[in-house]
Amino acid sequence: DQQVKQNSPSLSVQEGRISILNCDYTNSMFDYFLWYKKYPAEGPTFLISISSIKDKNEDGRFTVFLNKSAKHLSLHIVPSQPGDSAVYFCAAGRSRGNQFYFGTGTSLTVIP
Amino acid sequence: DSGVTQTPKHLITATGQRVTLRCSPRSGDLSVYWYQQSLDQGLQFLIQYYNGEERAKGNILERFSAQQFPDLHSELNLSSLELGDSALYFCASSAWTHSEAFFGQGTRLTVV
Numbered sequence A: 001d002q003q004v005k006q007n008s009p010s011l012s013v014q015e016g017r018i019s020i021l022n023c024d025y026t027n028s029m030f031d032y033f034l035w036y037k038k039y040p041a042e043g044p045t046f047l048i049s050i051s052s053i054k055d056k057n058e059d060g061r062f063t064v065f066l067n068k069s070a071k072h073l074s075l076h077i078v079p080s081q082p083g084d085s086a087v088y089f090c091a092a093g094r095s096r097g098n099q100f101y102f103g104t105g106t107s108l109t110v111i112p
Numbered sequence B: 001d002s003g004v005t006q007t008p009k010h011l012i013t014a015t016g017q018r019v020t021l022r023c024s025p026r027s028g029d030l031s032v033y034w035y036q037q038s039l040d041q042g043l044q045f046l047i048q049y050y051n052g053e054e055r056a057k058g059n060i061l062e063r064f065s066a067q068q069f070p071d072l073h074s075e076l077n078l079s080s081l082e083l084g085d086s087a088l089y090f091c092a093s094s095a096w097t098h099s100e101a102f103f104g105q106g107t108r109l110t111v112v
Helices: none
Strands: A010-014 A019-025 A032-038 A045-051 A056-059 A062-067 A072-077 A086-093 A100-102 A106-111 B005-007 B010-013 B019-024 B031-037 B044-050 B053-057 B064-068 B074-078 B087-094 B107-111
Touching (some): A010 A019, A019 A032, A019 A086, A019 A106, A032 A062, A032 A100, A045 A072, A072 A086, A100 B044, B005 B087, B010 B019, B019 B087, B019 B107, B044 B064, B044 B074, B074 B087
Parallel strands (some): A010 A106, B010 B107
Antiparallel strands (some): A019 A072, A032 A045, A032 A086, A056 A062, A062 A072, A086 A100, A086 A106, B005 B019, B019 B074, B031 B087, B064 B074
């Protein structure tokens, strides 16, 4: 049972434009959410997180939005750069839990 | 460099064999997680240890086992290997059970 879903396996965006990556979750008990970026032949790297007490968290070009009622979060990258080309995983879990559930990833390609 | 070290990086073995994957967490991190990533799949949580004790179990097969040693390094043992066990196996560590995890570069296991 996939508790975290990333329904878009891939996304292509022009350099300088906005990239929007989406993620849905099913468990209403989840209250902590993370995004990881993964380059080929490397392990995932933590990018940004958000707690359910917020609906937005921003870190430079990266902003994560959380819509608790819709059980949906999104990652916005503005402006997109070629170096952002990677697979992005979202993860969700309970802040008092012991594990995070990962989505299947979205492969982002930023076209120069 | 995440500070998490996994060895070996690549492993090729035959069906029915047993292998051991090793993980050294970041200095000071007490929590170690193991994940499996098969082709076109997301990161599947296998098991978590915290300060030597098993804390959570995910979709880990009975043929697989893990442990965390007093020096906090962890080993994932995979036995009676099948072709379908071919995957990337990631280890991650975090300071405590519900903080951002830092991933190693993974071990690519190929079962032939």
